Amino acid sequence: MKAALIGITAMVAAAVTGYTLQDEPYRLRAAFQAADQAALDHRDSPYSNITWVASADENYLQLRFFDRVEGGVCLHPSWGELIALAGKDPHLAHLVPKPEDLPKLPAGPMWPYNWLPDPGTVSNSAYVRLFPAGVLLNQKVMAAAGGDWRAAAPRVMVIGLGSGIGIATLAHHFPKAAITVVDIDQAVIDMVRDHYPLMRWLTTQKLADGSPRLRFVARDARQYLQYDATREKAYDLIVLDAYTSGSTIPPHLMTREFFAQCAAVLDESGMVLANVIGSYERDPQSPGDKRLVTGGAVRTFRAAGLASVWNFPILSSNESPGSFNDTHQRNNIVIASRRKLGPHDNAAGWDRLRGFTLYPELPLGTWMTDSYILIDSEHSRYASAWVPASLLGATDAKLRARMEPEKNAPDAMTAPLSRRSSDRELMDQVFAAVAQTYLGHHLPLPKGWDDRGGANALERRESDWVAFARETFRVSVATAKDSNKHSGEALTGDLPEGRERDAMVPNWIIPDAPLFTDQMPNADIYNN
Amino acid sequence: MRLPALYLTSIICGFCMMALEILGGRFIQPIFGSSIDVWAAIISVFILSLSIGYVIGGRIADRARTNQPLGWLIIGAGIFYCLMPWYGTPFMEALGESVHTARWGVLLAALVLYLPPSLLLGTVSPILVKLVFTGADKVGSTTGMLYAVGSIGNVLGILVADYVLLKYVGLNANIFSMGVILGVLGVAHLLITIAATSPAAAAASQAPAAAVAVPGTTV
Numbered sequence: 245m246k247a248a249l250i251g252i253t254a255m256v257a258a259a260v261t262g263y264t265l266q267d268e269p270y271r272l273r274a275a276f277q278a279a280d281q282a283a284l285d286h287r288d289s290p291y292s293n294i295t296w297v298a299s300a301d302e303n304y305l306q307l308r309f310f311d312r313v314e315g316g317v318c319l320h321p322s323w324g325e326l327i328a329l330a331g332k333d334p335h336l337a338h339l340v341p342k343p344e345d346l347p348k349l350p351a352g353p354m355w356p357y358n359w360l361p362d363p364g365t366v367s368n369s370a371y372v373r374l375f376p377a378g379v380l381l382n383q384k385v386m387a388a389a390g391g392d393w394r395a396a397a398p399r400v401m402v403i404g405l406g407s408g409i410g411i412a413t414l415a416h417h418f419p420k421a422a423i424t425v426v427d428i429d430q431a432v433i434d435m436v437r438d439h440y441p442l443m444r445w446l447t448t449q450k451l452a453d454g455s456p457r458l459r460f461v462a463r464d465a466r467q468y469l470q471y472d473a474t475r476e477k478a479y480d481l482i483v484l485d486a487y488t489s490g491s492t493i494p495p496h497l498m499t500r501e502f503f504a505q506c507a508a509v510l511d512e513s514g515m516v517l518a519n520v521i522g523s524y525e526r527d528p529q530s531p532g533d534k535r536l537v538t539g540g541a542v543r544t545f546r547a548a549g550l551a552s553v554w555n556f557p558i559l560s561s562n563e564s565p566g567s568f569n570d571t572h573q574r575n576n577i578v579i580a581s582r583r584k585l586g587p588h589d590n591a592a593g594w595d596r597l598r599g600f601t602l603y604p605e606l607p608l609g610t611w612m613t614d615s616y617i618l619i620d621s622e623h624s625r626y627a628s629a630w631v632p633a634s635l636l637g638a639t640d641a642k643l644r645a646r647m648e649p650e651k652n653a654p655d656a657m658t659a660p661l662s663r664r665s666s667d668r669e670l671m672d673q674v675f676a677a678v679a680q681t682y683l684g685h686h687l688p689l690p691k692g693w694d695d696r697g698g699a700n701a702l703e704r705r706e707s708d709w710v711a712f713a714r715e716t717f718r719v720s721v722a723t724a725k726d727s728n729k730h731s732g733e734a735l736t737g738d739l740p741e742g743r744e745r746d747a748m749v750p751n752w753i754i755p756d757a758p759l760f761t762d763q764m765p766n767a768d769i770y771n772n
Numbered sequence: 773m774r775l776p777a778l779y780l781t782s783i784i785c786g787f788c789m790m791a792l793e794i795l796g797g798r799f800i801q802p803i804f805g806s807s808i809d810v811w812a813a814i815i816s817v818f819i820l821s822l823s824i825g826y827v828i829g830g831r832i833a834d835r836a837r838t839n840q841p842l843g844w845l846i847i848g849a850g851i852f853y854c855l856m857p858w859y860g861t862p863f864m865e866a867l868g869e870s871v872h873t874a875r876w877g878v879l880l881a882a883l884v885l886y887l888p889p890s891l892l893l894g895t896v897s898p899i900l901v902k903l904v905f906t907g908a909d910k911v912g913s914t915t916g917m918l919y920a921v922g923s924i925g926n927v928l929g930i931l932v933a934d935y936v937l938l939k940y941v942g943l944n945a946n947i948f949s950m951g952v953i954l955g956v957l958g959v960a961h962l963l964i965t966i967a968a969t970s971p972a973a974a975a976a977s978q979a980p981a982a983a984v985a986v987p988g989t990t991v
Contacts, residue, residue: 247840248962249846255955258851262951266857266944488806495808531873768807 294432296439298361301632303613303709304368305361307407307435314405316368317605318709319361320611323442326364333605335394338419339365339442347444352747363527364708365409365416366603368610371519371558371575372410373602375717376417378481378517378579381593382602383478385513393417393600397451399479401426403465403497404486405712408436408443409472411458415446416603423450423458428486430462449706457716465497469505478511484518488768491521491573492738497766498541503548507582516550524557524752529623536770539757540580542735547759552589552730556724558716561705564656565723570752577720580732587725597721606710614640614706615673618692618699621666628692628697636677646670647704659711666701674702679733773965778904779921781896784957785846786925788853788950789893791933793818796886799856799943803864805814806986813875813882821887825894832895837968840922842899843961845892846954852889853951856945860885897922902968 252487298319306316321329323339330336349360367373379398389395397420402411405427414421423446427433436442437460446458461468465486473479478481486497496502498518506516522538538555543605545553557575563569587594590672609613614633618627633640647663647670665671678693692699724730729750733739737753760767796814797806804810809978832841864881871877897918937946 245963247843248959251843251959251962254954255847255850255854255959258854259948259952259955262854262856262858262948267861492805493809510912769809 247628257609259479275434275478280441294429294435296361297763299632301613302615302630303611303633303707305363305407306368307432315372315409317407317409317412317440318366318368318611319363320709321364321366321606322362322493323364324362326606329607331604335605337576339416341445342539345445345448347441347448349438360439360441363409363412364442365412366606367409369575370716371577372413373713374556374558374706374720375410375413375483375517375578376600376602376717377577377597378483378515378638379414379418379421379543381579381581381585381590382513382515382591383583383593384511386593386596391596394419395682397422398481399511400424400481400483401473401479402483402485403427404484405432405436405480406461406485406487408440410485411485412440412442412488413602415457417425419734420451421457422455422585424749425458426461426463426465426468428462428464433460434464436473453495466502466505469502473509474511478514479509480511480514482506482510482514482516482612484510484516487519487521493520493537493767494767495760495764498544498767499760499762499765500544500548503545503550503580507549508609510582511555513581513583515579515585516545518545518578519572520555520576520578521601522576523573524750524754527571527573530573533770535752535754537767538578539736539754540760540767540770541576542732542754543757544760545578545580546732546736550582551732552583552585553580553695553735554576554580554585554724555730555732555735557719557730558659559719559723561657561660561712562662563719564653565719566653566655567725586728594721594725598725602717602719603710608711610707611709613708614644614704615711616678617703617705618696619664619701620698621701621702626692629690630705631678631690632695635681636674637681639673639677643670643674644704647702655719655722657712657715659715660705660707663704663706664701665704671696671702673701731743773802775904777964777966778900779918781842781957781961782900782918783847783925783928784920784953785849785893785896786922787929788849788931788954789818789890789927790857790926791937791950792841792853792889792929792947794831794930795935795937795943795946796882798938799860799885799947800864800878800881801977803861803879804874809875811879814886817882817886819877821835821891825891825896826892826898828897829898833899836902838970839899839903839961839964839966842903843958844900845958846961847958848890850951850954852892852957853947853954856885856889856947856951860947875895893897893991894908903966906969 248363248531250733281624288698296305301318303318303320304316305319309447326336327340330340339484377394379396380393382398385396385398389397391632396418398418400414400421400423402425405425411423411425414423436658443458447456447460449457451457486494503516510516518541518542520535520538524535526533526535542553542555556579557568558575558577559568560574615630616633617630618628619625620627620733631669636643646667650662650664652658674695675696679689682689728734729741729747734748734750735754736757739748739757758764758770760768793814797810798816800810828830863884867881871880900918901915904918905911906914
């Protein structure tokens, strides 16, 4: 009896302790993001935990898996702002709903209960800005449209939905595209359809042949390709953008067999465009070896019969084609096709890429954000999270005046505009202002802003989101065009003899690139 | 009543063990992702803890005269389950910050989080073998039945966790509730004494428990 009493006491004590002290369900540690808690209450997917997070200060709406970003949409220009602009530029007419067509919002409590964001088509994630390249390089689709991308009518399949911004970008530039989105998680589709009004509206819009501009399919991509897509008309573009948490590719969606399934439903001149997170060279400071992911994707595409492969590394804003860092882990847009893709073989395609302007109807200088970040300039790394400049109030204008705009290399991105300083006093002021603002709101300091030890410089970045998007496209295309260094042959070390081979050999060849097969589907292992 | 009570114990412990394995994957995901490394770590830790648990449980069983040690071990597991919602996530976050290789980080996390409770549940089987033992003539059928029941508990734990619990109950609440159930079970064993068959009888029956294969490891 005594033993039972002790047992009961111990059990009750543990239960009370565990219950009262239990860790709250995941909460965002960032500050000043709209409706955080309401969004978190919306985590209802049985498959994965997903939430929308909005920050008006930093101009983004993101679909997140816990704290991992799954995709980012600029809050501004909003869809409403695009509709207003359409009055001046008829090229935006394909984004204007009739009043009776305005999306009907689902019944019941709305996220975030008192405010529904109305995002437009401008991407907050850099790699998405390269999606149009998958259509522009397609000689057959573009020729049928007389070279005018607005008249192009590609059949597009997108595998992996995320926030939907990639689809919005495609729908913006290709009004006649028929887009099928395949995602394994119905909850993600519901989140996008219910909280991204433009997406919901696109699913109701019909093309000339009666097919919808956008449709969602909740299915595993392998199953869809094997059982459904084979009975449909051939596709002109398949976009592979399926990721699980972080930067892990579902391994069955990066194998020779899967790519062959893609090739089987592609038009003869169609292409696959894959978002591949990886590097070109091993980063000595990082434990993983992400170049094997990049190299593996390229090699696997070639083994699956999509023999012509070209990679567009997505440059970050402080890089230029001349200062391309081959150890840097980045998003890569790998495009693979049966038709020759290179600048020599597909000169017209590359001319279109060079002449292309993202969001040409949108004015510059209208949708800007300013932020501060601490830098460990010795290792040229960011040492903190971004903090919106608006939080610093009047102090910001004074600090800005004391920072010189950074002089970029001539071939670097001109947007966003960076100002750097290693002035101790200036850093102290920003540091104190951030601490005051956050602690004043009883909020934990954002990452890196509690200790200035590792930081020896400060950056203030002014981002014009439309200009940023255009520059990412321009600079990434300019980088990829650099002789033959980003072709599948160059990346996996199969450059043909002769043809000025030595001049074309890059220093980042990946000769040990793995071949991913259904027997060795290991893209996720190298991606850790 | 003696055998059904012991079978019920086996089924509940088997259920909680495998449900924790399934839920444990989801518990780790926010910090360490959902790659195959996560499952490799979790499965290896559960099997390892079973193996250690069998050895320890076997030694305890040899000395046990009643089901009282069983009650304490199940309460111990219940306490870990109840406290996990408290220390689990903060611990993993600290680990994620300090161990930069995801592969080792997740293995360490799985060891610290899941080894103690599953080890304690692993000790249950050998002790139950001793308790269900009534004589050499029935040792095969009673232990066989015990393992079968325990494995059914495992299967239910996996399927119910995946098909039902994940969908309708939060992770913390899930793990916590299983802790409470284990606690109640453990206390019941302290309150209701079940005596093992006497050592003399056991000796006469040529020590059958020694050669028994491991139960409950089917993953």
